[in-house]
Amino acid sequence: MSTMTADGTVVQPVTGDGDRFRHYVPKPEIVRAAVEGVPARAICGKVWVPLTEGAQLPVCPDCQAIYDSLEAG
Numbered sequence: 352m353s354t355m356t357a358d359g360t361v362v363q364p365v366t367g368d369g370d371r372f373r374h375y376v377p378k379p380e381i382v383r384a385a386v387e388g389v390p391a392r393a394i395c396g397k398v399w400v401p402l403t404e405g406a407q408l409p410v411c412p413d414c415q416a417i418y419d420s421l422e423a424g
């Protein structure tokens with residue numbers, strides 16, 4: 352599971368079409384998805400193609416818990 356964010360890795364909440372949550376995704380994953388059109392992996396393990404950010408959706412509980420643990424870490 353090398354995709355787990357290390358300390359200081361920037362993550363952004365993004366969502367995809369039809370998704371009910373925003374997920375935290377390491378910024379390199381977002382960039383790669385945008386450039387190459389490939390799916391990104393959120394820190395909760397969800398793999399999908401992120402489309403937008405800033406949507407008025409709740410943050411994925413799994414992502415939030417992991418993100419909080421990283422922040423505390």
Ligand SMILES: [Zn+2]
Nearest residue numbers: 374395411414
């Ligand atoms: Zn998630």
